Amino acid sequence: MSAVPIEFPHISGLRYLNHAAVAPWPRRATEAVRSFAEQNSLIGARDYPDWLKIEQRLRLRLKRLLNAPSSDDIALVKNTSEALSFVAFGLDWRAGDQIVISNEEFPSNRVVWEALKPRGVEVIQVDLRGKNPEADLLAACGPRTRLLAISAVQYASGLRLDLLRLGAGCQARGVLFCVDAIQQLGAQPFDAQANGCAFAMADGHKWMLGPEGLGVFYCRADLREHLTLHEYGWHMLEHAGDYDRSDWQPAHSARRFECGSPNMLGAMALEASLSLLEEVGMPQVAAQIEERMVLLQQGLQRLGATLHSPLDPDRRAGILTFSLGGWDNQALFARLKEQQIVCAQRGPGIRFSPHFYTEFAVIEQTLDVLGQLLPG
Incomplete structure (x- = not known):
């Protein structure tokens, strides 16, 4: 994982959680x-x-x-x-x-x-x-x-x-x-x-x-x-x-x-x-993605979000779809885009899809932004 920052430089403030759509390229x-x-x-x-x-x-x-x-x-x-x-x-x-x-x-x-x-x-x-x-x-x-x-x-x-x-x-x-x-x-x-x-x-x-x-x-x-x-x-x-x-x-x-x-x-x-x-090796890639999925899942649950994706690790890969109380999905997607959170609107909610290299800080910042959008 030491080479990841070199392989995936990113624009400051950008939170990329959209690998299930189109992924950024590694530097190589x-x-x-x-x-x-x-x-x-x-x-x-x-x-x-x-x-x-x-x-x-x-x-x-x-x-x-x-x-x-x-x-x-x-x-x-x-x-x-x-x-x-x-x-x-x-x-x-x-x-x-x-x-x-x-x-x-x-x-x-x-x-x-x-x-x-x-x-x-x-x-x-x-x-x-x-x-x-x-x-x-x-x-x-x-x-x-x-x-x-x-x-x-x-x-x-x-x-x-x-x-x-x-x-x-x-x-x-x-x-x-x-x-x-x-x-x-x-x-x-x-x-x-x-x-x-x-x-x-x-x-x-x-x-x-x-x-x-x-x-x-x-x-x-x-x-x-x-x-x-x-x-x-x-x-x-x-x-x-x-x-x-x-x-x-x-x-x-x-x-x-x-x-x-x-x-x-x-x-x-x-x-x-x-x-x-x-x-990196595919077993390690899968394990790293699962760590990020757990962090997202737990954070969204703390925020009271409705999760539309399986919670069982054996039933998921890298996709977590949710909706947030008080928010229309289209409006929430637009607000997240304004905050440079790159994701997708799919099915019944907003879809996050981190990859193995996604920094934990990106997930934590995304959850902070969502927390600020809660009613009241």
Whole structure:
């Protein structure tokens, strides 16, 4: 943690509690992009082979972050929505097939499945407010269910689901398990193999501390050729780079989902950011986030705030949503913004999402500001 002040300098007075939306970059990511820009302006792509080595390091870091069997299982995509679309419009659906999701999903993990309605696919939404949401989700998986698509952590409530249990339940039922991991990957350890994921995806700009416009798509090896491709180009070919070859086939690796030129600028930043998470270690990252969550929870409870997020540490990652008596959420959000408290208005309240490096002083100052806003 000694390197954190160097990696995350901040504007004096700024309290950043919005990693569940868009995270600040660590200094090393900024330096990587600055160096990349300088190379482009001075020598162009003369050293392009060196850039490809960094991109390969990124794939390996993502492989380790998801515990994928191989970097061949990793595709670099524009965002979570693109990866979800590869699955939704790649599988061979039949009229009457069902997809099970929750009633709390971010639009990216709802609309893409609802868009299959013209093909006769039915989307079943399961209420997560029961005492046993995993049991409720699995109970909704009937004989016509082809896929269970769920967010590892719900974006508004912060509810973290038991992926091991869901994955095992899907396997027992012959149901494909698709995990939107955007609110967990980089905040909590994640294991695509142990969780039994058929597919998993996430953007880099939240808990992975990277830029927008670059994400990861994990596709289990035995399923890659079962997803019909809808995007084609030079980069997704097995023999990419052999431009004079007349016969072609999609890459056997997950690169088959990367149709054209890569986002090399984003790769520079995300590779640098993930190097920091690896240095700290995901168990330590999760433990540090939990310390900050406890501090926020206890402080908000002292203020009499209503908490809309789970209080059980096993049920949360880095999201805590609350409302404050006497305050309309929109008005409270505007007031917090005036005080340079960066957060989000989500679901039934205001969402705080600290990361492992968030200074305790930031949380204490935020709680002081909220205390001053109490009626009377």
